[in-house]
Amino acid sequence: MKNAPTRGLARSRWVPGNRVSLLENGEEFFPRVFEAVEHAQHEVIIETFILYEDKVGTQLHACLCAAARRGVRVDLLIDGFGSPDLSGAFIEEMASAGVRLRVFDPGHSILGQRLNLLRRMHRKIVVVDDACAFVGGINFSADQLLDFGDTAKQDYAVELNGPIVQLIHRFAAHAVAAGKKAQAVRNHRPGPPEHQRASSGHARAGEAEVCLVTRDNWRHTNDIERHYRVAIRSARQRVVIANAYFFPGYRLVQDMRNAARRGVDVRLILQGEPDIPIVRVAARMLYHHLLLAGVSIFEYCERPMHAKVALTDDCWSTVGSSNLDPLSLALNLEANVVVHDPAFNRALFERLEHMNRSCKRIEAADLDKWSSWRLVRSFVVFHLLRWYPSWIAWLPRHAPRVTPLGR
Template sequence: MKTDWLPGHAVQMLENGEDYFPRVFEAVSQARREVLIETFILFDDKVGRELREVLIAAAQRGVVVHLTVDGFGSPDLTGEFADGMVAAGVHLHLFDNARRFMGVRFNVLRRMHRKLVTVDGKLAFCGGINYSADHVADFGPESKQDYAMEIRGPLVADIRNFLVAEMRRYGARGISTLRAQRGTPQVMPGRYGHARAMFVTRDNRRGSTDIEREYRRAILGAKSEVVIANAYFFPGYRLVSALRRAAKRGVNVILVLQGQPDVPMAMYCARLLYGTLISAGVTVYEYCERPLHGKVAVIDGQWSTVGSSNLDPLSLSLNLEANVMVHDRAFAADLRGRLQRLIDNHCRSLTKEDVARPSRWRTLLGVASYHAMRRFPALCRLIPSRKPRIETLCAPMSVGADGGSS
């Protein structure tokens, strides 16, 4: 699913939890009518507890609050943590909260991986940042490098209505009072800002390739530069081909990928593509200060995207994702400058020598791994699955006890 390009937005870049959490918590604290949140991960730690406090305070002053978390990504919520929100009037929804079988969770596929917020239908946030302490620097060397954005303008109504429709689609309770919000027709230029923006999602029924298609369209139309920073990079042939073709026609193509991974297999898979990319003229950097968790791109100094979608088989073929695309030179320049600081200070450049021809055994292993990963989504679709459901917590109850990763 995707919206049309809409004009008249004010957009602001937010980097890491230090930027993101204060803005979200402040917006919730000032909400007068409604707060809607989707997140893959909500942990019972200092960040999760602060979110819990501002949501409880909002609900207690009469704000309608709906919080949807993924049942796989957020299984460590204690009964007390969840029950306190429910008792205060927060509508807490668990997406596909499958029960364990002999202590093992099998609901690892088709996750709700989006990170979205709307407040009073006037302000929205979109990005890759979860509500967990590993998104702030004082967590230590494993804290994540990540990005999100704040949006004001007509697109907010589309994001808000999408969240309501998704709750209704998956059977959430307590949403009868949520009505579709009309967008702002013929927004006067400059009322909020001058950026054009588009909201793009993917799921497993409709719009399953929309995010990837928008990436390819922008890359194929690039004239001078493509810069992509992505945590889990293992796209399909068409996107890799688009990057190679852009580099061969003289576009400066730069990839910023993980060099200190939180999921080592993800970095190994990405490295299988380095040879073919570098040989075509693509510049590949690995970010080595801490785990890279961002999912952003800037093209030709005017097109940008920020969202939850990695460029790997899970995000492009299985998970439920959301990105916002922006046409705005000021926003693009801000994001491009942030990425350049990462490149200058914390990245190492990969050369042809770094990806020299491997041994025969490693070549065979790489080929096998590549084709296994490429066919992984198709194989997963053969596994019988029920339609995911949202479970709404309406009475004190406990949620699981172990963690997830994104």
């Protein structure tokens, strides 16, 4: 793996000897998480953007309460924007059982509108007993299950075993810790994962080399984007990106165009039935620019696609919480794992190929004809993409609060 893309990024810590299992949708993800929590002996840490008080949230609630009552240390961190409506009874029962529930930057609503939109805790991480971890894009809500109906989300996560779990555990424990560590979170300066070395004595579980890559608003503002860019620039055969909210910066778009021009099969799988209509409008502003360079674009039309995954060639893959849009790339707190492993790359490629069968391929003829307005709009979008990573950093950067809930 010496020549694997992103292998030499200076601020990354690569941990060998791991097993990585791909989990698709809530049907595969929730049973594995709930089973791990039910067998926890010492500690459970969960970070999630969304926790709803529906059948999934209720099941998680029961698992966490049961674990806490049998003496397991349970920490749950939710986001104040993504999880605003938990009832007092739901919170109080967890607190009474011993679950330590905290909310990231709770904020307040005015006339029913939540105003704390910027700089959210968008990570989805589960760690159980420093023995297994889950990272991905799946929230704890019933809309991640296929029986939710036409608006059920298509998404992915991974289960990890091996030495990387210790590193993920240290990162997650820091985010939910009390006292001085909580103050570090409030100051928006989380301990960088690359400074947390996995123990060489931690048992090997497989052949995958894994890196935890995070984005924050202090020291690691573009780490996830850098991994994407290096992987795309290094690709020689294929690049497949399935991403829910697609409006990346100029440099990332140019890397995709350049890869396609040198003969790489570059495929984008984007939303055809978005849960937020403006998402498709924004992405389609880039279609002409990408198609002209030879990038293939597919829209997933079965239901909303919430995926945040990618692969290049036959070794590099990433799964996580980060979209390729301004919120994820320049504002939110995110977490991805990057995996160097041919077997996992192949498994992810097969899943994406299956999903691609439900996609519509976008051709230039499907798009609106060129006009003076389209020319002006393309010019504006071009320069917006080119400069937004610089000016978006000037948006309000308040020190977020991690607030305990319940007793």
